[in-house]
Amino acid sequence: MQEGTQTQPIDELEEINQAIDVFFLRSITEAAAISPHYESLWQEMYRLISAGGKRLRPKMVLLAYQLFGGTATEAVLPIAVATELLHMSMLIHDDIIDRDYVRYGVDNIAGAYTQKYAQLVADDSDRLHYSHSAALLAGDLLISGAYQQILTAALPAEKVVAVQKLFGQSIFEVAGGELIDTETTFRPLGEIKAETIAIYKTASYTFVSPLMIGAQLAEAPEKERACLRTFATNIGIAFQLRDDILGVFGDQSKTGKSVLGDLREGKRTYMIEQFYLLASRPDVAQFETYFGSKSLSEKDATVLRKLLTSTGAYQKTIDAISLYEQSAITALNQMHLDGKSQAKMMNLVEIATGRNK
Amino acid sequence: MQEGTQTQPIDELEEINQAIDVFFLRSITEAAAISPHYESLWQEMYRLISAGGKRLRPKMVLLAYQLFGGTATEAVLPIAVATELLHMSMLIHDDIIDRDYVRYGVDNIAGAYTQKYAQLVADDSDRLHYSHSAALLAGDLLISGAYQQILTAALPAEKVVAVQKLFGQSIFEVAGGELIDTETTFRPLGEIKAETIAIYKTASYTFVSPLMIGAQLAEAPEKERACLRTFATNIGIAFQLRDDILGVFGDQSKTGKSVLGDLREGKRTYMIEQFYLLASRPDVAQFETYFGSKSLSEKDATVLRKLLTSTGAYQKTIDAISLYEQSAITALNQMHLDGKSQAKMMNLVEIATGRNK
Numbered sequence: 001m002q003e004g005t006q007t008q009p010i011d012e013l014e015e016i017n018q019a020i021d022v023f024f025l026r027s028i029t030e031a032a033a034i035s036p037h038y039e040s041l042w043q044e045m046y047r048l049i050s051a052g053g054k055r056l057r058p059k060m061v062l063l064a065y066q067l068f069g070g071t072a073t074e075a076v077l078p079i080a081v082a083t084e085l086l087h088m089s090m091l092i093h094d095d096i097i098d099r100d101y102v103r104y105g106v107d108n109i110a111g112a113y114t115q116k117y118a119q120l121v122a123d124d125s126d127r128l129h130y131s132h133s134a135a136l137l138a139g140d141l142l143i144s145g146a147y148q149q150i151l152t153a154a155l156p157a158e159k160v161v162a163v164q165k166l167f168g169q170s171i172f173e174v175a176g177g178e179l180i181d182t183e184t185t186f187r188p189l190g191e192i193k194a195e196t197i198a199i200y201k202t203a204s205y206t207f208v209s210p211l212m213i214g215a216q217l218a219e220a221p222e223k224e225r226a227c228l229r230t231f232a233t234n235i236g237i238a239f240q241l242r243d244d245i246l247g248v249f250g251d252q253s254k255t256g257k258s259v260l261g262d263l264r265e266g267k268r269t270y271m272i273e274q275f276y277l278l279a280s281r282p283d284v285a286q287f288e289t290y291f292g293s294k295s296l297s298e299k300d301a302t303v304l305r306k307l308l309t310s311t312g313a314y315q316k317t318i319d320a321i322s323l324y325e326q327s328a329i330t331a332l333n334q335m336h337l338d339g340k341s342q343a344k345m346m347n348l349v350e351i352a353t354g355r356n357k
Numbered sequence: 358m359q360e361g362t363q364t365q366p367i368d369e370l371e372e373i374n375q376a377i378d379v380f381f382l383r384s385i386t387e388a389a390a391i392s393p394h395y396e397s398l399w400q401e402m403y404r405l406i407s408a409g410g411k412r413l414r415p416k417m418v419l420l421a422y423q424l425f426g427g428t429a430t431e432a433v434l435p436i437a438v439a440t441e442l443l444h445m446s447m448l449i450h451d452d453i454i455d456r457d458y459v460r461y462g463v464d465n466i467a468g469a470y471t472q473k474y475a476q477l478v479a480d481d482s483d484r485l486h487y488s489h490s491a492a493l494l495a496g497d498l499l500i501s502g503a504y505q506q507i508l509t510a511a512l513p514a515e516k517v518v519a520v521q522k523l524f525g526q527s528i529f530e531v532a533g534g535e536l537i538d539t540e541t542t543f544r545p546l547g548e549i550k551a552e553t554i555a556i557y558k559t560a561s562y563t564f565v566s567p568l569m570i571g572a573q574l575a576e577a578p579e580k581e582r583a584c585l586r587t588f589a590t591n592i593g594i595a596f597q598l599r600d601d602i603l604g605v606f607g608d609q610s611k612t613g614k615s616v617l618g619d620l621r622e623g624k625r626t627y628m629i630e631q632f633y634l635l636a637s638r639p640d641v642a643q644f645e646t647y648f649g650s651k652s653l654s655e656k657d658a659t660v661l662r663k664l665l666t667s668t669g670a671y672q673k674t675i676d677a678i679s680l681y682e683q684s685a686i687t688a689l690n691q692m693h694l695d696g697k698s699q700a701k702m703m704n705l706v707e708i709a710t711g712r713n714k
Contacts, residue, residue, distance in 0.1 A: 031533060034557055035549065037540055038533040093497060097490040120543045133454040133539055136493060137532045140450060140500060147504045148525040157514030168505040175494045176388060176395040182490055183394055186477045192392065200391055 012073065012080075016058045019081040020049060023149060027141075044112050045138050049088050052104025057083035057210040060348070064214025067341045068224065075154045076217050079163055082149040083210050086167070089142030090174060090205070096132050096139075097182055109135035143171070155217075163213055170209035177201025184268045194244075194270040195237065202243075203236020207352070227331045231345070234328035238321045239352035244269035245317055249305060260301055266292025270320065275313035283307055325353045369430065369437075373415045376438040377406060380506060384498075401469050402495050406445050409461025414440035414567040417705070421571025421585065424698045432511045433574050436520055439506040440567050443524070446499030447531060447562070453489050453496075454539055466492035500528070512574075520570055527566035534558025541625045551601075551627040552594065559600075560593020564709070584688045588702070591685035595678045596709035601626035602674055606662060617658055623649025627677065632670035640664055682710045 024046035032039035058080035065076050092109050095101070101111030113131035121127040150164055177200030184192045211232045215225050246255050247262035248271070262269065272291075279287065287307050290300040308314045332345050381403035389396035415437035422433055449466050452458070458468030470488035478484040507521055534557030541549045568589045572582050603612050604619035605628070619626065629648075636644065644664050647657040665671045689702050 027529075030529065034530065034533040035537045035553060037537050037544070037549065041533075041536055089497075093493055096493060099486070117543070120540075129456070130539060130543070134536065136450055136453060137536050140446075140496070141529065141532050143497060143500050144504075144525050144528040147501075147521065151518055151521055151525075157518045161508055161514050161517060164504065164508055168501050168508075171501040172384075172387065172498065173391065175498050176391040176398075179398055179491065179494050180392045180394050182487060183477075186474070186487070187394070192394065196392060 012059065012062050012077070013055060015073075015077055016055045016081060016084065019077055020084065023081065023085065023145065024049070027145065040116070041109075041134060041138055042141075044109055044134075045088070045092075045142065047112075048092075048103065048106070048108060049084070051106045053084065053087070055084055056351075057087055057206065060207070060210035061214040061217075063344060063348070064211040064220075064228065065218045066214075067337065067344070068215055068218035068220035070214070070218035072155075076214075078149050078153040079155075079213060079217065080210075082146040082167070083213065085142050085146040085149055086171070089139040089146065090178075092135050092142065093139040094178065096135050097178070109138045159217065162216055166209060166213050166216060170205045173200045174205035177204070185266060189268070189273075189276060192268075194268060194273050198237045198240035198270065199233065202240040203233045206239065207232040207236035207348075224335050227335045230331035231328045231335075234324045234331065235349055235352040238324035238328065241270050241317055241321050241324070242353055244271055245314070245321075248301075248308065249314070260296055260298065263291060263301055263304055264294055264296045271308060271313050271317040274316040275308055275311055278311040278313055278316070279307065283311060321353055325349060328352075369416065369419050369434070370412060372430075372434060373412045373438060373441065376434055377441065380438065380442065380502065381406070384502065397473070398466075398491060398495055398498075401466055401491075402445070402449075402499065404469075405449075405460065405463070405465060406441070408463045410441065410444070412441055413708075414444055414563065417564070417567035418571040418574075420701060420705070421568040421577075422575045423571075424694065424701070425572055425575035425577035425581065427571070427575035429512075433571075435506050435510040436512075436570060436574065437567075439503040439524070440570065442499050442503040442506055443528070446496040446503065447535075449492050449499065450496040451535065453492050454535065466495045516574065519573055523566060523570050523573060527562045530557045531562035534561070542623055546625070546633060549625075551625060551630050555594045555597035555627065556590065559597040560590045563596065564589040564593035564705075581692050584692045587688035588685045588692075591681045591688065592706055592709040595681035595685065598627050598674055598678045598681070599710055601628055602671070602678075605658075605665065606671070617653055617655065620648060620658055620661055621651055621653045628665060628670050628674040631673040632665055632668055635668040635670055635673070636664065640668060678710055682706060685709075 024042065028039055028042045028046060031042045061080040061083055062073060062076065066073070070076065091103060095103060095108050096110060101108055101114065103111075107115070110128075110131040113134040114127060117127050117130055121130055147164065147167070150160055150167065153160060153163075177197055180192045181197045181201050184194075184197065208229060211228055212225065215228050220228070244262070244267075247257065247267070247269070248259060250257065250259050252259050275287065276284065287304060290296050290304055293300070296304075328349055329346075332342070332349075337345065381399065385396055385399045385403065388399045418433070418437035418440055419430060422437075423430070427433065448460060452460060452465050453467060458465055458471065460468075464472070467485075467488040470491040471484060474484050474487055478487055504521065504524070507517055507524065510517060510520075534554055537549045538554045538558050541551075541554065565586060568585055569582065572585050577585070601619070601624075603616075604614065604624070604626070605616060607614065607616050609616050618624075632644065633641065644661060647653050647661055650657070653661075685706055686703075689699070689706075694702065
């Protein structure tokens, strides 16, 4: 659930951020009426969402909306913002699951509470548990907050309801993707396919859902929507495969993410699946000496990287990214877009497949 | 978040349970299309919700709806059911926070996953963490599932939207109540009032929200709604105070809940607040020898119970329950209900304040 973009497909960033501010400032006020401690939780959420995030999802909602002729951008904006609130809720809960305490280079909710509770809870394990509890509630609040945000859109109630259905579908899919992604670390190899995780944990929620919501709001023709869905699924999978490569071969100074994390965790990505299909027994034996080891060093990682390239697993993944990219472009070409819209969509493809951070 | 009732205020239990079945069977099928492991999570949720729960909240939605002349019970049923789905999500997340693994006398989600993962994850602490992760996702799914369930009601979209707003308000309040309830264990005495917790963690979500949703659906007059809200808040607080008493003085064979848990946890209930207001220094010193001790014995508990009665803290709580009950009845009498409806509401008062389990 990382994202990166060097280019801005659309320009509504400021409006999106302003709407996010309004949502949090109102929530902070309402929470303060209940308890200063509750206000505090909302302050932490606001701090976190303000610390980073490229608002890729809201931008995609607006992009698809405008692509299909939607002009009431102001009215649709709350729905675009809702996708970012949902994203924040998923990040907060994802970080609990991954036992991560930093996000966007700052303390996430659990991280902030570990410090907030430092003077109050002596036992380390209890303090961590209570910090996770605060983060758990924060994520719950943002799931519901996202649904509520949709309700504030100045649109006919029927449209609001239709959007909520798409929204619910994406939560259903991303939670499934998250579960199997978590389980893949300890379930036998081959039981869960990396592509399934890429579809449900990444493509559906990061690309399909925002784009389809935008298309729904613009009442795009059914045929165009089907192409858009194919497009979104394919760039979503490509995005995940690219992300997996960056997790091992990336430049940490650009990705901001350790290139040892996935290897230490033993993350079973598409590339790793390919490795097991292609590698000889001795290669596998050598690989497993280090893969998944919590104390894996940079030197050990170099050994693993060599095995991933020498077996062809790396190249297979690059090829797969190209194939998904091609499928996305084929779907794109079947849509009836003008040159400018086509260029914006190609920009999205670039973001998904060509990013280096 | 416990509940007990010996009487059935209304008779729609079977319809409620059937609608719950439909929701879960559909979700299980959809999850199976993603992964058998995801299907498994939904199976566990279905098992848990089928194992217990008196469907108090859905019944209250229907009760208030019918009270104010609503007759399209079939159409509002999905909304009644949504309150139970939300309740289940809160119970699942509450159990994570409380580190409880049993609910309704059976394994809860985390409890079931601890066993499911027994052969897969060797490390105890990791296994517990992954089990909590599965429960975290289950709760997320039921928050969203509850919102989705509301959308299935055969009602004008405007009504659906209005109900969702009330729904969102109750989630906002219960999460705040849950946060401060958790923090009250370790924050300085007096910083968080037990009454605030009772209002937000219990009254709002268990009584106010279901009853107000029913009234909203029946388009009850504004004045009646205001009385209903006062009624619901007061019986909700009374319910919580009663629950706190049962947690210390209850009959475990009836409540199904240990009468040592709250004392071991050092739970700062209204009764405990009263104790600190009333007790002498030596009483406080003796009290604190045992209160909050994880190894507290039944004999130690007897000492604490004696202190709670001898200082008058127990009686003060009983008196407070009566006062809240009186306020509820005053509000009830200001409503224009026929004899039969009045009796049903009095039944609710009985459930809230007179229950012994």
